[in-house]
Amino acid sequence: MKKIIFAFFVALSLNAANLHFSLHKMETGKGDTLLIIGGIHGNEPGGYFAPMLFLAHYKITEGNVWVVPNLNFDSLIQNQRGIYGDMNRKFAVIKNDDKDKKIVDDIKKLMLEPKVSLILNLHDGHGFYRPQPKNDLFNPKAWGQAFIIDQQALAGAKYGNLGEIASKISKKNNVVLEEDVHEFNVKNTQTKDKDEAMRQSLTYFAIKNKKPALAVETSKNIADLPTKVLYQLKSFEEFMQIMGIKYKRDFELNQKTVAALLQNYGEIEIPPLKIKLPLSDLKPQIKYFPIDAKGAVYKSQNPLVATMQGKNGYEIYSGNIKITTLTTQTYAFDDSLKEVEAFADGKSQQIAIGSYLKAKSNFKINVPDGYRLNIIGFSKKGAENESGIEVAKSSIDKNYSLDKSAKLYRAEIYKGKSFCGMIVVNFE
Ligand SMILES: [Zn+2]
Structure with a gap:
């Protein structure tokens, strides 16, 4: 698709x-x-x-x-x-x-x-x-x-x-x-x-x-x-x-x-919030997903993709198939950051917020001063901001993966109390 x-x-x-x-x-x-x-x-x-x-x-x-x-x-x-x-x-x-x-x-x-x-x-x-x-x-x-x-x-x-x-x-x-x-x-x-x-x-x-x-x-x-x-x-x-x-x-x-x-449900994008998710293998529930307090417009190449506000958050469907429920946390959205420097297996690249970062065994994302990186499922003692830290696949808790195959992880960027977008790390 x-x-x-x-x-x-x-x-x-x-x-x-x-x-x-x-x-x-x-x-x-x-x-x-x-x-x-x-x-x-x-x-x-x-x-x-x-x-x-x-x-x-x-x-x-x-x-x-x-x-x-x-x-x-x-x-x-x-x-x-x-x-x-x-x-x-x-x-x-x-x-x-x-x-x-x-x-x-x-x-x-x-x-x-x-x-x-x-x-x-x-x-x-x-x-x-x-x-x-x-x-x-x-x-x-x-x-x-x-x-x-x-x-x-x-x-x-x-x-x-x-x-x-x-x-x-x-x-x-x-x-x-x-x-x-x-x-x-x-x-x-x-x-x-x-x-x-x-x-x-x-x-x-x-x-x-x-x-x-x-x-x-x-x-x-x-x-x-x-x-x-x-x-x-x-x-x-x-x-x-x-x-x-x-x-x-x-x-x-x-x-x-x-x-x-x-089996291929395509992707969903929430363009104003710089979020993109591949839908095919998502876990049935994803917790603490950041969403703009004002709501958001989404799009997909799959014309049967729709979201519905349910009791527990945003439900995402492809036709009559319920793919996942995003339990959301609302934030104000800050649009000031367009791209960041990232390293996949040691190789440097500029990457747009709201896209995928493909890596085999490790990655590192550098966000500018004043911004904060939060890699969901990863923690290092004493580090509130995970910018500039090399993260091995083996050091992330699989319970926090987006997908059932434990290949996809969220790297979220914040500025103060505002959400600035997400990079999905894809361990192919
Ligand atoms: Zn009929």
Whole structure:
């Protein structure tokens, strides 16, 4: 995960959701545009980790893909279908004071942009859709492992042959199944005549406005997230192929590689406070973490990263995965120091506050007069300021590492009672 950085801001209005979705345009300028919408239901992770990996590991070389990975962001980090009600039943009518109103209005506007030629709405549905009833899990009422269309065709639209497209892609998906029971089928809800609830859905809003749209559903009853993400990504590729959209991906598409990539949560940065943390291996709780009394704006390359103020401090999430809780201590922030001199294994370098210092066995950081360095987990008798002291990896208490592998340590800089930023020492 490297290419893109996204910033999130907490909304000030009490009448809106806290977190708004983000839009990522992967464009070459020419050709058709596929709009992929993930995360309308917060407890359906196949539907949002797939677009997250897509953004991090695919490059579009012809045509265009627009990606919204986190439509119902507040619900996603709480792993709930919809904390303000079912967002996918708000596309026909929505009340003015509905907390989802701005999100629904904004996504409608995006869907109706003339450039958008086909829309996918991603889910993990219940069970395994089968045209014939078999049991509780495999039956016509189930939603999982299916391409859901509202009607067979939408006259006059370029990709309006929804039934044909869905049937073609479900056959292609069935080539990469991890288990035979995961087979994909096409479910036509015949929304206009037969399905009142679906008339309030995102895809039917699109259909009524002459935009081809369908839902891609993996199954809630597949426990393995990488398997679901694999199927979602495979279907994106098939849709792109039908639309003449060309791409490069930087990994081999199979369950194992997808599983490995999903372990990477990226980083979080708190730029105004000069703090940067790698998220993938953090301990579940980190104590006495310095934060500006005024609060802070954060950003991440991972569009599913969000923070929430919990009982015990700042909770950091990637989608429905809680990564860590920072038990915070508040300070005034002092921005006067930009960089310091540091030594990694004896080698000198200038290093920006808020970055990593890579070392193998020891390091030393020199802060100017008037500033104080505090290396968390290290102490030397009589030294309140740890500036200029050579610190061996073996002399730091592992209980204070940021990560489970005991490689990452905090070097915090203070001036008087103010916090000036942090360097994360990384013993590779
Ligand atoms: Zn859903």
